[in-house]
Amino acid sequence: MSAVFLTDLGSPWPLLPSVIGLVVSAVVIVLTGTRITAVADEIADRTGAGEALAGAVLLGATTSLPGLVTVAVGGLSGDAQFTFANPVGGILIQTVWLAIADLFYRRVNLEHAAASSENLMQALVLVALLAVPLVGFATPELSLFGIHPATYAIPLLYAGGLVLVRRLHDDPMWKPVVTDDTVEDVPQEGTGVSDRRLGVSFVLLAVTMAIAGYVVGRSGLGVVSATGASGGLVGSTLTTAVSSLPELVTLIAAVRMRSLALGVGDIIGGNVFDALQIAVADAFYREGPIYADAGASGLLLLAAGLLMSALLAAGLLLRGRHGVGFEGIGIPVVWVGAVVGVSLL
Template sequence: MNGPWPLWPSVIALAVAVIVIVFAGSRLARTADELADRTGLGEAVAGAVFLGAVTSLPGIVTTATGALEGDAAFALANPVGGIALQTVWLAIADLLYRRANLEHAAASLENLLQSIVLIALLALPVVAFATPQLQVGWVHPVTILIPVFYLYGLRLVRRMHDAPMWKPIRTNETREDNPAEEGTGSLARLWITFAALGLVVGTTGWIIGRAGLGVIAATGWPSGITGFTVTTAITSLPELIVLIAAIRMGALTLGVANIIGGNVFDVLTLSVADAFYLNGTIYSAAGATSLVLLGGTLLITAVLAAGLLLRDRRGVGFEGVSIPVIYAATIVLAL
């Protein structure tokens, strides 16, 4: 592998990545919203699957880059930090949507189920941290189980979308997922646009990964904290940009599903981290700090699920206050 980038080229590269992501993210929201209507999948499923996958690409490439460089703490902290920070974005978005609490207005059983699936998926790495001696080749068995559980979770979400057994109570503040008028362009062209935007967003991930490792090498900052905060803040920007754009379009369910679906998809990145870390299982090398970050992220996700279930009517409910506090406390504990 090449040596780490110097500090200032790394900082400039991170700034350029931010600009690229901001421009691509807003276009992604519009394209995904139209795909949700044209394919009949609905905003919750389209946000979880289409947007969740594409907006997670920078984090996946950043994580793979860190794992190949042999930095286990950085590689694990980046996806875990992405999940935590992207949930904080929802709390910030509550401030932008003044009419009601965002989780109340974007009532969706699919989003609630996705949150529960996310908690289950995050429990698997906890088991891996407790059993680092288990290996299949150079990876932990959990690395294989995570994609299996993820696909089964998607199957459950699709089943709930097609035949829901429960329904949230509709209020004056609830925004319905009503398909927009038929678009003018072809569906094939829409898919091509979405794929091209995904390629642009994904390419920035490699730049962010290399630049993040450069910052670590130049400053001596702890790898885990840098991955949980600095690089995560940039790789998570697509989710924030898409969320804000979706709110402005009135596609609230799409915006919330993008965050939660992206978080669920980010757990797959833990499998990527272990697969690309070639010095044994990544869980045996990451250290106790990674477990602290994982525990805080689990708690943040549980608070989000409770917020989706209780649906506080206020603009900023208990989850909007608790999630940023837990995120900050997790960073302090990990230092």
Template sequence: MEQWPLWPSVIALAVSVGIIVIAGTPLARAADELADRTGMGEAVAGAVFLGAMTSLPGIITTATGALEGDAGFALANPVGGIALQSVWLAIADLLYRRANLEHAAASLENLLQSVILIALLGLPVIAFATPQLTVGWIHPVTVCIPILYFFGLRLLRRMHSTPMWKPTRTRETRSDESQVEYSGSIAKVWLTVGLLGALVAVTGWVIARAGLGVIAATGWSSSITGFTVTTLITSLPELIVLIAAVRSGALTLGVANIIGGNVFDVLTLTVADSFYLDGTIYTAAGDESLVLLGGTLMITAALAAGLLVRDRKGIGFEGVSIAVLYLGTIGLAIVSL
């Protein structure tokens, strides 16, 4: 498919930003209402509903890049989304001045999701080390990723229904129990979530085509562009939803949206390998993609440590560590080109 010229691509990216910003806040409100009215809790709702919905632009972007045959771009986009969305938490810490966000939104479900995410990110590392293993044109890891993901959801539901541990509550800890009485049909809420999800999915296709157009016109590295430029836009739903959730006091939902979205984004690696038809994508992506993956693993570990330690005030050690690791990962990837 012929790539878009540079300036139409830039304009398309700018318009996509506007659409995502407009759709983000009502999506957060609808998901918060679903969490309360279905009784599933903010952590599970953030992981399942918001994690899936806000990841749609990245999924479509990755699938489009893989079908176009750009392995570095297709692999870097979901990995970059995980890294950058973790940076969004550090930004939200600055906005929520009452306490450290990871402290206030204490949730064992969010901590379990971080552990699951580390395990999921370990699977592509194995794929990079064993490129000769293939089933058809894909790597066996591609099949293992969704299996581990759904097993993790099962553990998440079990922890929510029968928790065996509880975080220590302090004055800064915020409960995810609803203080709002809702009226109207819940079917209308489901419809709202579905329509907004379709809107951001279409926007994801535009972002992919525009991002590939920028790469073709400028000669920039596919991996670095996917990890930074297009990821910055496809990750905006998570940022908008996070800010909206924090402002409304749904802290657990906001944090779960980020971590749940990150866990869901690993499924996009399965999409990438399945839609890349020239062999396994891990062989074609290049060494810089492995650097990006390793850096994202370290970022996730720093976030999990922050959820455990729970600094009371300020951005916390995890917020600083995430930002430093993100910038360091980009720098190492550029050096490895």
């Protein structure tokens, strides 16, 4: 069966089916993302995990499934720039979603209202994870079973980061100052459905997102083949915009539900999970370590991701009160600069 899958993967879709696939996937992802936010919020309340941790793990990992499958499809296709640009480009555009969400929450700066030590820790873990691929770019000739040795450190750092976030949730040694504008994580009244039904709903929604991710990957590769556009440009803009829609939908839904820590945790947790996908990209790209072929566009996107993550962490720490803070302005500016830079390479 895998042989048939790989053979089919070698035939790019024509342009029209690719465009249709992206549009249909976007609709499915939006509808699924809206529902899965409410389910994850109720799971967080029932388990006592907290909105920030649930957003980082449950929503962060699940809403990243379309991107994960897209990365796997790209790796099997042999397009290194497209494959690497998807997870890193996803981190960039998902961080921009926070600036957009600030427009929906007009009472105060979103990072102020959603103050959470767990979210700040997640942002710092993300910076660490994005630093690891720099080792791969500096030493692209190193290989261990076709994967760069530095790649093996990414899942280990990811697991260690989750342990730190959980420890901070259970025994916090630092807490943000609670102000009149802070929206605390207070369990809400549930729907009354059984735990089993709630879990089944979550799994079905996750599977739907994964299937949409496969279509996004095939469609994106079809666009690259039909138009001759750079895989790095398509991967960092078009396909990441579609596969990252769950983060935007869940963030806006969480803001409207006033589950702010859940929404911000989803974005940051999704970004951390996308950083983990860099290891997936290297594993599925079978031409050798992906860093050797990801090109200057991959390195540029990585640098932009580090800068945007640092701006987000600073915004979470300083917690400006009034409207869109400096991070809400700086993050979109960096993203635009990165896209322009990749298009010129």
